[in-house]
Amino acid sequence: MEMIGAGTSETRIIGIHGMGGIGKTTAAKMIYNKLSHDFDIVAFFKIFEKHQKVMAFNTYKLSSSLTSSKQNGYKDIHEGTQMIKDRLSNKRVLFLLDDVEQANHIDALVGKRDWLGKGSKIIITTRKKDILEVPEVDYSYELSAMDVDQSLQLFSKHAFRKDYPLDKYIGQSKRAIGIAGGLPLALEIIGSLLCHTKRKCGISH
Structure with missing residues (x-):
């Protein structure tokens, strides 16, 4: 929480990794919900590999003009990327990217830091530690099994x-x-x- 706190002025990307069922999404949602009121725009993105679709759920201050009419869905990664570039530039945002399985999903939805307003925060959950081993990710944390x-x-x-x-x-x-x-x-x-x-x-x- 300290590293990604809303009070920090830097744009930060935080990753949470661990095996399936360990509680990554639960932990990320707790942080997301606690911070959501302090940002201009917040969105919870879930990636469905089977249908190559990106879905934005549980939006807080994401107006209808920023989402598609079909359950806030984007037909593919590229459409989601374009939406971020065109409509969210210079906004202070909080994004949760849940269950990311490919590095290109991070590139597509996070892109360049200068797409987003200063102080934006990105939380990523994944089972694959290596996805987070890129320069774009500032900090990564592993959730381990309970004793x-x-x-x-x-x-x-x-x-x-x-x-x-x-x-x-x-x-x-x-x-x-x-x-x-x-x-x-x-x-x-x-x-x-x-x-x-x-x-x-x-x-x-």
């Missing part, structure tokens, strides 16, 4: 609505977190599934 204690606590909150399972469920819980491998999303899903089958495992409200 055993963190995993047990997160799993227990979803499975038992408690910070720690009852003694009779310790063995079952440890097997579950072993399967999840420290991935927050997997822990939440397995815990929620267990909670929904509480009658079978003898869990009561």
Whole structure:
């Protein structure tokens, strides 16, 4: 937060990388939502490789004149690039580029720093660390898997609505977190599934 804070006058590009399900998007959205009120224009871009389409979601101060009529979508990377060059130049913007898989997506949507107003911020999430190893990216951070204690606590909150399972469920819980491998999303899903089958495992409200 300190490196990308809205109070800094430099244009900065920050990357978050890590394996799928580790919580990259969740972490990036927390930063994005906290900072969004301090920028002229904000947009959350999701890239769909299968359809070669760039989508802008959850726009905050992005007026309808800056987006297409079809769910704020752009038919390809080049259209998104042209929109940024033509309409967002000299604006102080906050962009979140989620789940970037190719380096050319960063080039297309971020382009040259002089496209954007001073103090603009870009947040990028990706599974591929090497995508962030370019001069354009100022800082990159890796999200790692949760340790055993963190995993047990997160799993227990979803499975038992408690910070720690009852003694009779310790063995079952440890097997579950072993399967999840420290991935927050997997822990939440397995815990929620267990909670929904509480009658079978003898869990009561």
